[in-house]
Amino acid sequence: MDTLGKNGRFGNQIFQFFFLQIVKKRTQCEIRFPNWIGVEFFEIEQSPPPIIPGVRAAFEMLNLEDCELNGDLMRIELLIKTGFDVVDISGYFQYHTLGLLPYKNLFLSALSFRGTLVSEVQGACERIGFNLNDSMAVHFRAGDFLQYQNHPYFWVPSISRLAAAIKLRSPNSDAPVYLASDNVSEISKELESHGIKTITAHHLFKDLNEVESLCIDFIVISIARKLIISNSTFSYSAAMLNNNADLFLRPESPDGEYIKFEPWNDYVMLKNINY
Numbered sequence: 001m002d003t004l005g006k007n008g009r010f011g012n013q014i015f016q017f018f019f020l021q022i023v024k025k026r027t028q029c030e031i032r033f034p035n036w037i038g039v040e041f042f043e044i045e046q047s048p049p050p051i052i053p054g055v056r057a058a059f060e061m062l063n064l065e066d067c068e069l070n071g072d073l074m075r076i077e078l079l080i081k082t083g084f085d086v087v088d089i090s091g092y093f094q095y096h097t098l099g100l101l102p103y104k105n106l107f108l109s110a111l112s113f114r115g116t117l118v119s120e121v122q123g124a125c126e127r128i129g130f131n132l133n134d135s136m137a138v139h140f141r142a143g144d145f146l147q148y149q150n151h152p153y154f155w156v157p158s159i160s161r162l163a164a165a166i167k168l169r170s171p172n173s174d175a176p177v178y179l180a181s182d183n184v185s186e187i188s189k190e191l192e193s194h195g196i197k198t199i200t201a202h203h204l205f206k207d208l209n210e211v212e213s214l215c216i217d218f219i220v221i222s223i224a225r226k227l228i229i230s231n232s233t234f235s236y237s238a239a240m241l242n243n244n245a246d247l248f249l250r251p252e253s254p255d256g257e258y259i260k261f262e263p264w265n266d267y268v269m270l271k272n273i274n275y
Contacts, residue, residue, distance in 0.1 A: 002050045003090040005036030010214060011233025012092060013038060014111070015268070019072075019093035021110045022103050026073050027080060041215050043112045051086045069099045094233065094268040097240065101264050104240075111241060113219065121219045124204035133244060136177040137224035138166065138198075139217070139235035143182035153269045157230065157251035157258075159187070163194035165249055165258035169226060178224065180217035180235070228258060231269050239263040 004016050017038055024031045032047040039046050072093070079087050100107070125132040142156050166177055176197035181187045188198045201208055201216040208216070221227060221238035226247040229235035239248055240263045249258040253273045 001031070001033045001090065002088050004033040007090060008092065009234065010037060010218075011235070011237050014237040015093045015233060016091070018100075018103075018107055018110065019089075019091075021106055022069070023073065023076060023089070025103070025106060027077060029080065037211065040211070041114060041117070041218070042110070043114050044110070050088065069095045096267055097263060098265045104264060107240060117215065118219055118223070121204065121216055128199070128203060130176065130178070130199055132220065132223055134225050135175075136166065136169070136226040136228070137221050138162065138177050138179050138228045139221060139230050139232065140179065140181045140187045141230040141232040141234065142187060150274070151272065153231065153271060156254060158255050159190045160194070161251065161256065161258060162228065163191060163196055165228060166191075166196055167194075169247060169249065178220050180221060233268060236263065236268050
C-alpha cells in the first residue's frame with residue numbers, strides 16, 4: 001500500500017492499515033507500506049519499502065453505506081490468483097464495523113501502543129488530579145470540516161447539543177472533561193460558556209508539537225470511561241480500541257442529538273441526513 005500515510009488523515013490511515021492486516025491474514029501474503037506516523041505510536045514493525053506493482057487495485061470511492069469487506073477481499077484474491085506477484089491497493093476501507101468484528105482481536109493486537117506511551121499519559125493525568133480511567137473524553141472536529149458546505153460526511157455537529165449531552169451524561173457536573181479538537185482553544189471557550197470545564201493535552205504536557213498532541217488525544221479517547229466522538233474516523237477508530245468505556249455517544253446529524261452507538265456495530269461515519 002504505497003499510499004498509506006498520504007491518503008487522508010490519521011483516522012483514515014488507521015482503517016487502511018487495518019485492511020492491510022486483514023489482507024495479510026486472509027491471503028498469507030507479505031504486506032508492505034511506507035513509513036507512516038502509526039509506526040511512532042504503535043508496536044508496528046516497519047516493512048521493507050513497497051515494490052513497483054504489477055497491478056494497482058483502487059478502492060477510492062468514499063461510499064460508506066455500500067462498501068463490503070468480503071467483496072473487496074475476493075477482488076484482491078482474484079488478482080493474486082491471476083498471477084500478479086505485486087498488487088498495490090489504495091482506498092478508505094471504512095466498512096460497517098459489524099463486518100469487521102471477526103477481526104477485532106487482530107485490530108487490537110496490530111494497534112497496541114508502543115512502550116510506555118499509555119503509562120506516561122496516565123501519569124500526567126494523575127499529576128493534575130484527572131482520573132483518566134473514570135473520565136469523559138470528547139472529540140470535536142471542526143477545523144477542516146468547516147470548509148465543506150452540505151457534504152454528505154464531512155459535517156460539524158452542534159456545540160449546544162454537545163454541551164447538553166455532556167451535562168446529561170457526566171456523573172459529576174463539576175468535573176472537567178478531556179477535550180480533543182483541531183480547534184481546541186475555540187471549542188474550549190464555547191464549552192466553558194456552557195459551564196463545562198475542559199482539560200487538553202497541553203494541560204498534561206508542555207511544549208507539545210502537533211504529532212505529540214495527536215498521539216495523546218488518541219490515547220485518552222481509547223481509555224476514557226465515557227466517550228463522545230465526532231463524525232470522524234479519528235475518534236471512531238480510537239473508540240474501537242476502547243475496552244474501558246461504558247458509554248459511547250456520537251452526533252446523529254449536524255443539528256441533531258447525541259445518540260448511543262456500539263463501535264463494533266455501526267457505520268464509521270454517518271451520512272448527513274440534510275444532504
